[in-house]
Amino acid sequence: MVSHQWLPWINNPTSGSISVTSDKQEQEISSDCLGTSKKVTCLQICPVAGLSTLCLLLLVTCVALSVLYNNESDRWKSLRFDYQNISDSYLTLSKPNTGQKGDNEILKEHSARLPEQAELFNRPSAELMSVNLALSLENTELMEKIVNLTSTNLQLTQEHERLAQYTSEQEEKKLNMSQTIKYLVDSNAQREEEKRRLSETNSLLRDELFQAVEKNRELQEINDKFQGEIKNLSEKIRALLNDGREKASKHNLQLQERVTELQEQNRNLSAMLMNGRKKAAACEESRRNEMGRTVADMHSMKEAYTSLDLYCPVVSHQTKERICKKCPDSWKQFEAKCYYFSSRRLPWSSSRAWCQTQGGDLLIINSEPEQNFTFERGQALESSGSRLWIGMTDAEEEGEWFWVDGNSVASDVQFWLSRPGMVTEPDDWKLDDPLGEDCGHIDTSETALKSWMDGSCKTPYRWICEKNV
Known part of the structure; x- marks a missing residue:
């Protein structure tokens, strides 16, 4: 921002080579100029060159201020007019010295008005900056409110969809x-x-x-x-x-x-x-x-x-038409069995009790295809936990594994986890539970044919139920 501090003759009118303080000095300058032609030439050229440079700077400043503060165009026009008058006044100094006194008076008046005009120019600029800052803060607050309202609207939309679905289910x-x-x-x-x-x-x-x-x-x-x-x-x-x-x-x-x-x-x-x-x-x-x-x-x-x-x-309440299915909702069919893969976690005994209330029992694996099917389906819900209880236990006698139907686990249909350089499952680990690990589960983070592990029956895992079609 250009202020009047760049115009030294405004702040200190007594300094510089164009001092116009008194009629006596004007007479001295006139007599000196008439005395020698060299001094006259200096006194005429130097003030004109300095004033031209200053006028050029003032014009450039006016153009910059007009771009930055377009809304204050009327005040800029007034300032340009005043500066143009000053330029014209200074240009008249290149003419003969006749009438310099009147020009000096005009320059004094313009010089006296320049600080006031500069102050008037600086005041709207500060006000504009303050308003701009306030508007920026208000815009930031509004953006935050818009973001919050958008998030709330999205949550309400999702809640409305859930309520609509629930209402439809209740109507059905x-x-x-x-x-x-x-x-x-x-x-x-x-x-x-x-x-x-x-x-x-x-x-x-x-x-x-x-x-x-x-x-x-x-x-x-x-x-x-x-x-x-x-x-x-x-x-x-x-x-x-x-x-x-x-x-x-x-x-x-x-x-x-x-x-x-x-x-x-x-x-x-x-x-x-x-x-x-x-x-x-x-x-x-x-x-x-x-x-x-x-x-x-x-x-x-x-x-x-x-x-x-x-x-x-x-499926049609008008025609009473029915469509039969082999497995209930949320159950998956494989061959002649229906399977349920839970997303909740319960201990082994509670998981088995839940399966029995549904007319089935915990999973009994009788073949490699059944192992692959249950492993892949359980892996699809791995975000809820990678371990799932199955109907296998050695609680009666350690090392003697039986299915929940009373049959022993066949030696040719076993898929225990084994890792190179580590103990092979089942290992009856007693660090977490002093009673050991007496219940079997599948870990879907391993491979399908090497995923059986024994675990503490008190630990809550997901589970797999099985019943006939």
Whole structure:
């Protein structure tokens, strides 16, 4: 920035070769110039050259200031006008000395005005710099707010997408639940009808049982009657014995035949009574079995419908069309098995319990292709951890490895980790757990056919479940 400090004749008008302080000095200069032509030439040329140079500098300064402060063009025009007047005033010094006094007065006035104009010029410049700095700070704050708002907007957008997906899933579940409720209502109506039929059957069986009991009672009365007759006959036999042996022996034979006949009838009645009781018991047992089968059928129907929705979900609620799948959601099929690869971590026993709640168990590896499949699928989720529990343990006896189905680990289907110069797995490392390492897992950071390791059953790892298709 060019200020008035570059114009020495403005700050100190008494210095320099163009001093115009008094009329006396002007007269001295005039007399000296008239005295010798050499001095006149010097006094005329030197001030003109100096003033021309200064005017050139002032013009260059004016051009630079006009570029830097375009918004202050009006003030620059005024300054240029003043500087042009000064230049014209100084150029008039090259003319004869007549009228120099008036020019000197004009120069004094312009010189007196220059500091004020320079101050006026510097003041807007400082104000502009201050405003520019404030605008820069405000622009930085606005940019930070824009960045924060952009990040917040992105988070809200993601949250909105998650909520929309969750709402869609909930609507789908609600629709499936409505279908399930409708089916259960229909099934309940069928069960009520079955219950009514069973009640009728039970009533019939109860009537038959009552009839059997009545018949049994009648048979019991007949038996009691025969017992009374036998008792009466026995008394008659004893009376006849008193009358005479001969008559008694003849009649005794007849009575014995009658007793035998009555005993045979009694045995027949007893058999009939026993058959009636067995028939009644059989009817009751048949009724109970029928009730049990009906309840079992109801449970089977409920489980079948649950399995139907699980494996054959409705894809069109208008046409009720279903598409069946072999494995549940989140399970992967390989050959005749379904596999689940967890992203969470649990100890070995908790992992197995989770698999059992899903109708399966921890992974049992029976072949090299199965090992390759489970290794690659587990490696796809390695960001959640490279180690996954499988259904293998030697907790019963150290070194004797068994699968969770009770079968021992076959010697020809083993994929234990081995590293050159290091101990081969399993090593039953006891530094982390004094009880040792009794549970098997796969480390997907190794190679597929050398990835089995033993570990502490208390350590939480991911796990692999397996169940039949």
